[in-house]
Amino acid sequence: MFIGGYISAAGLGLTCPEWPLCPNGVMPNDEYFIEWIHRTVAATTGVLILATTITAWINKSAGKKIKFTSAFASVLVVTQITLGALVIDTQLHAVLVAIHLGIGILLFAMTLLTVLFAFKIGKQIIESKA
Numbered sequence: 001m002f003i004g005g006y007i008s009a010a011g012l013g014l015t016c017p018e019w020p021l022c023p024n025g026v027m028p029n030d031e032y033f034i035e036w037i038h039r040t041v042a043a044t045t046g047v048l049i050l051a052t053t054i055t056a057w058i059n060k061s062a063g064k065k066i067k068f069t070s071a072f073a074s075v076l077v078v079t080q081i082t083l084g085a086l087v088i089d090t091q092l093h094a095v096l097v098a099i100h101l102g103i104g105i106l107l108f109a110m111t112l113l114t115v116l117f118a119f120k121i122g123k124q125i126i127e128s129k130a
Helices: 003-007 029-056 065-091 094-129
Strands: none
Touching: 003 029, 003 094, 029 065, 029 094, 065 094
């Protein structure tokens, strides 16, 4: 969210006008570097959130809350990536940019809740062994 906010505030939202890759392929030149960082961080975050959801559903000690918040976060990640592509394709349409930000905030909340529930489960396991 920090990087996306910086890109928006600095007016750099269309520095990389193609999606998913910038011109020049995977490693862009300096002109596209900040937007490339944003997309790389977003993709990495998305993969980690999806992996967390899979792990939560495989883990038998994970409760309904952690399964719900992680699954909802995964749905939001896919939505966020789709919105990001639409924002670029529509040349930063204001409504889509606002929705992209709102989904990002909701995604952060679900990810935070997933982490809090995971720590609660971990604490309960440690206390039961003690």
